[in-house]
């Protein structure tokens with residue numbers, strides 16, 4: 084039976100495109116795989132797939148009895164509920180090492196770079212496997228998305244090099260323009276409920292026994308979030324917290340201003356605000372904060388450890 088290549092819950096562009104590009108990599112080595120996703124593409128990803136004429140991977144939420152390659156995560160909290168009944172074959176990722184484990188040795192490619200697709204581009208080069216222009220365009224977008232147009236502190240020289248090489252394959256000349264079009268699609272708040280907006284890019288973490296959920300919306304301008312919408316998001320965040328979490332955060336990132344506004348619902352707000360260097364108020368602006376992975380999660384994990 085074909086092995087699944089599977090990204091994380093609430094899939095972002097990197098997670099969905101990594102399933103496609105990692106599948107290309109494994110197939111290039113003669114391994115039978117099928118790219119899948121744990122959800123439908125969000126607006127940004129839909130824009131990317133449409134722009135480069137690619138199909139969204141099939142949605143799969145149960146993996147018991149299957150062989151699985153993970154892309155863009157290695158945390159059980161971000162895997163399907165029955166993941167422990169699956170056989171883990173490999174991981175390609177750029178996050179902190181998570182808590183999945185395996186019965187047999189697995190093939191792991193994990194690097195501290197800005198995007199899983201940067202790792203996957205290097206793997207194609209190492210193994211001499213070709214990337215077609217459509218896939219290269221989508222991989223480029225994944226890098227632009229995860230590194231917020233190379234502005235995120237997670238961005239490395241490797242990401243820029245991979246992006247430029249992929250742009251050449253895809254025939255993309257203006258990376259900034261493509262990136263801005265993509266973020267415009269991502270910033271589209273129309274027609275989504277407050278709950279959908281919170282969960283569009285949301286991750287749960289176990290922080291020293293406390294469940295902390297963190298959503299992030301990357302916007303071309305914070306002005307898109309009206310006072311009314313902000314109040315609705317806060318009310319929904321309170322409900323999300325009440326569903327068994329110690330804290331629920333929504334990080335509203337302004338990609339042009341290069342900072343984020345924090346919405347927070349918590350059993351103990353001061354542990355969160357202190358860790359993020361702010362104080363509880365109606366407008367908690369976190370200057371320079373663009374990366375959940377580097378500028379929010381480790382700070383909170385440390386605070387909960389203390």
Ligand code: MG
Nearest residue numbers: 095097098155
């Ligand atoms: Mg991701």
Ligand code: MG
Nearest residue numbers: 097155199229
């Ligand atoms: Mg990623």
Ligand code: MG
Nearest residue numbers: 095228229284
């Ligand atoms: Mg992201």
